[in-house]
Amino acid sequence: MPSRPSLATSVPHQPSHRRALSSTSNVTNAVARDQFELLYPNIREFLLSQFTAHSMPQDALEYFTKCLDHNTFSGGGKYKTGLLVVEAAEAFKGRQLNDSEYEKAAILGWAIVFLHSYFLVSDNIVDQVEMSHRKQSWHCVEGVGLKAINDALLVEGAVFQLVREHFRNEPYYIDLLELIHETRHPSFFRNPVPRNYQFPVDVQRAAKIYKAAIYSYYLPMALSMIMCGFPVEKGPLADTSYYEYVLDILLPLGEYAQIQAEYVDSCTGELPKNRSWCFDAVRTSGTPAQLATLETHFGKPERTSRLHVQTVFAEAGIDARYAQYSEDAYSRISALIDALPEWHNPSGDAILRRAAFRALLEDIHDSDE
Numbered sequence: 067m068p069s070r071p072s073l074a075t076s077v078p079h080q081p082s083h084r085r086a087l088s089s090t091s092n093v094t095n096a097v098a099r100d101q102f103e104l105l106y107p108n109i110r111e112f113l114l115s116q117f118t119a120h121s122m123p124q125d126a127l128e129y130f131t132k133c134l135d136h137n138t139f140s141g142g143g144k145y146k147t148g149l150l151v152v153e154a155a156e157a158f159k160g161r162q163l164n165d166s167e168y169e170k171a172a173i174l175g176w177a178i179v180f181l182h183s184y185f186l187v188s189d190n191i192v193d194q195v196e197m198s199h200r201k202q203s204w205h206c207v208e209g210v211g212l213k214a215i216n217d218a219l220l221v222e223g224a225v226f227q228l229v230r231e232h233f234r235n236e237p238y239y240i241d242l243l244e245l246i247h248e249t250r251h252p253s254f255f256r257n258p259v260p261r262n263y264q265f266p267v268d269v270q271r272a273a274k275i276y277k278a279a280i281y282s283y284y285l286p287m288a289l290s291m292i293m294c295g296f297p298v299e300k301g302p303l304a305d306t307s308y309y310e311y312v313l314d315i316l317l318p319l320g321e322y323a324q325i326q327a328e329y330v331d332s333c334t335g336e337l338p339k340n341r342s343w344c345f346d347a348v349r350t351s352g353t354p355a356q357l358a359t360l361e362t363h364f365g366k367p368e369r370t371s372r373l374h375v376q377t378v379f380a381e382a383g384i385d386a387r388y389a390q391y392s393e394d395a396y397s398r399i400s401a402l403i404d405a406l407p408e409w410h411n412p413s414g415d416a417i418l419r420r421a422a423f424r425a426l427l428e429d430i431h432d433s434d435e
Contacts (some may be wrong), residue, residue, distance in 0.1 A: 102149055105172050106139050112231065113224050133217045134224075137183040137204055147182065147282050148175030150426075154290035157422035159415065173232045174242075174289045177225045181250065182281060184222040187214055222250075241292045249285050279320020283426065284313055295411040296418065308409060308418060315402045315423050322395040323430050329388045330433075332379055343391075348382045356382060392434050399427050 113134065117127055152171040156163055163171060189195070190203040191214055197203065205214035225246065233239045288309055292298070296308045328342035341349075345364055348356055356378045363371035409418045 098149055099145055102145055102172055102175065105176060109176055109228065110134055113227060116227060130220065137187055137221060138179055145179060147286050148179045150286040151175040151290045154287050154422050155294055157419055158290065158294045158417060160417065170232060170293060171290065173228055174293065177228050178286055180221055180225045184218050187218040187221065191215060238292050241298050242289065245288055245292065249280050275321045275324050278324045279317045283316040283320045287312060287316060294416040295413050297412065311406055315399065315406065318395065318399050319426060322399065326430060326433060344379050344384050347384060347387055348378060352382055396431050403427065
């Protein structure tokens with residue numbers, strides 16, 4: 067079996083150039099992204115070495131390389147969710163990470179990127195989406211087709227290969243695996259909604275928002291907490307676990323981010339095929355004529371249909387209603403963050419700092435300005 071490439075020795079680490087979670091500088095954000103991207107070629111080499119070890123033919127290696135590059139590496143992409151693991155770890159520890167810590171946090175970030183890619187490939191097949199993130203959906207690429215079903219499983223498997231390779235000797239390895247399995251399993255989204263959280267929409271929309279909040283916010287923050295030594299069990303001085311407190315904050319925060327994205331799309335004419343927050347806002351108080359227009363034109367790609375929909379949104383005062391929603395959401399989540407106990411982990415080298423969550427909220431809220 068060939069030796070496995072070492073990520074630790076092959077990627078130069080420049081901690082002085084990476085941004086803190088609370089920074090909003092576009093320059094430092096780009097540098098952090100570039101540093102994160104430097105790991106990808108080595109990650110890909112490691113995953114391909116697993117194929118080589120099983121004597122896979124060259125054409126299979128080339129196909130898997132194309133699959134990985136198309137679905138996980140955007141080459142200049144934001145990687146916001148993956149980077150959140152690194153940034154949260156720095157916030158909890160109150161300092162920049164050393165090389166070993168950075169690599170572990172970044173590997174967990176890349177595991178999330180791969181997990182998201184698995185979901186995206188699968189969902190695009192089910193929904194028959196032809197274009198995704200400004201490029202062809204993987205199943206629409208020439209020569210792929212329904213092989214994409216198997217490819218999605220290979221990308222999902224890469225998540226667990228990465229975690230096993232880099233964390234199997236860590237005492238929290240099982241906690242990482244259980245968290246990933248919990249958040250990817252459909253039963254997670256049938257569990258009772260955590261305390262203090264009320265969905266503002268029906269069950270179908272709630273499930274979509276719930277998933278977005280879990281994958282984009284809770285999963286990276288919780289992975290970072292595990293890596294930083296926060297136990298998953300309830301602490302002796304708390305009536306609930308660290309993770310339940312965090313979930314109470316990140317669910318409405320993720321909802322806020324999702325609804326903001328839907329509102330921005332409606333303003334730019336990039337209307338989704340399915341219902342959005344703007345659609346639901348009109349549905350609850352619109353006139354019969356407005357509702358009929360939405361039923362006829364919403365989600366259709368023709369320019370005239372988009373204009374009809376945007377006219378209805380303007381008549382219904384969507385801008386003002388969203389502005390009120392944004393302020394209400396900001397105030398509600400701010401109160402949850404203020405109530406978060408700033409616990410130390412058992413070893414005393416990390417703190418569950420409110421500032422880490424405040425930075426996420428401010429980032430979303432600033433986008434409304």
